[in-house]
Amino acid sequence: MNRLALAHLPTPLQKPERLARALGIDLWIKRDDMTGGPEAGNKIRKLEFLLAAAVAEGADTVITCGGLQSNHARATALAAASLGLGAVLFLRTSDPDLDPAKAPLEGNVLLDRLVGAEIRLITPATYRERNAVMAAAAAELRAAGKRPYVIPEGGSNGLGSLGYVECMAEVRRQLDQGLAGGERFDAIVHACGSGGTAAGVVLGAAAHDVAPQVWAMAVCDDAATFEQIIARIVGESRAIDASLTGAATLHVNDRSKGPAYAVSTAEQRKGIIDAARLSGLIFDPVYTGKAFDGLTRLAKSELSGARVLFLHTGGLPGLLAQGSAFSGEIG
Numbered sequence: 001m002n003r004l005a006l007a008h009l010p011t012p013l014q015k016p017e018r019l020a021r022a023l024g025i026d027l028w029i030k031r032d033d034m035t036g037g038p039e040a041g042n043k044i045r046k047l048e049f050l051l052a053a054a055v056a057e058g059a060d061t062v063i064t065c066g067g068l069q070s071n072h073a074r075a076t077a078l079a080a081a082s083l084g085l086g087a088v089l090f091l092r093t094s095d096p097d098l099d100p101a102k103a104p105l106e107g108n109v110l111l112d113r114l115v116g117a118e119i120r121l122i123t124p125a126t127y128r129e130r131n132a133v134m135a136a137a138a139a140e141l142r143a144a145g146k147r148p149y150v151i152p153e154g155g156s157n158g159l160g161s162l163g164y165v166e167c168m169a170e171v172r173r174q175l176d177q178g179l180a181g182g183e184r185f186d187a188i189v190h191a192c193g194s195g196g197t198a199a200g201v202v203l204g205a206a207a208h209d210v211a212p213q214v215w216a217m218a219v220c221d222d223a224a225t226f227e228q229i230i231a232r233i234v235g236e237s238r239a240i241d242a243s244l245t246g247a248a249t250l251h252v253n254d255r256s257k258g259p260a261y262a263v264s265t266a267e268q269r270k271g272i273i274d275a276a277r278l279s280g281l282i283f284d285p286v287y288t289g290k291a292f293d294g295l296t297r298l299a300k301s302e303l304s305g306a307r308v309l310f311l312h313t314g315g316l317p318g319l320l321a322q323g324s325a326f327s328g329e330i331g
């Protein structure tokens, strides 16, 4: 399978001692917030496969989509710029203006604009038709003599999720080197927003004997929705790599999804602050902070006393675009 070397690998496996003690579990962090510089996070592992396919097809422009402050869209725009490709980003907003020039230059949008990505804002209703919208944009670009390549929301398809099968192979090599005590984990916990990471992790955790169970913490939709999405992506990955026959037990947990996508609870923000002060780790209110909130609950119940690998999937620019949400908790 074609793969570009875009990420800084292997990412560290670290034990945040005081945070682990506070949670009462044997907690390890896979630092996928360190897969790169400003392009860092989980998306770059998927893009190693997706952009390799784009380059192999001779694409000159990539098209993708996400929320206004999408980490995936930002990672795609930055990686595309590094390869000399253009990027068209369909970003969802409830601002009826739909004028990209008026989108605040902050967080991921600032980075998108710095690399010259073309932002097209769309309403939540249009976003529901995102695949048709991106296909139409690809046809429009083709008619103008361009060679577009469409990457689905979150980079979450069978090809992209191979990035997380590879991540599990990387963790296995680290365990075999004696890192993190050398033993496999009881469970892996991570944020789930479009399902591709979860699909790759359940396949890779089984293929490389990293952990028997995976907890995918939903950040928006409910568990049943994600179970279906993840099952579809698992099927797509197996169609690409028939050796991926096994799968870790998947628990999709939506207890920490909060009020809405990108909206956190005061308790979740407090958890982000407590974790930062105990460990120096920075979680964000859209993804990792919600997953960490879920981990805190699991540490008192299903994963009490367990040996847990928490995947830190990045998301820092999203936090930096939400500073004012923390004013109540930081004081």
Ligand SMILES: Cc1ncc(COP(=O)(O)O)c(C=O)c1O
Pocket (backbone or CB within 6 Å): 041, 042, 070, 071, 072, 154, 156, 191, 192, 193, 194, 195, 196, 197, 198, 287, 288, 313, 314, 315, 316
């Ligand atoms: C920081 C961060 N963590 C986790 C996720 C969730 O990954 P996935 O979309 O593969 O479910 C995302 C995806 O948008 C993300 O940006």
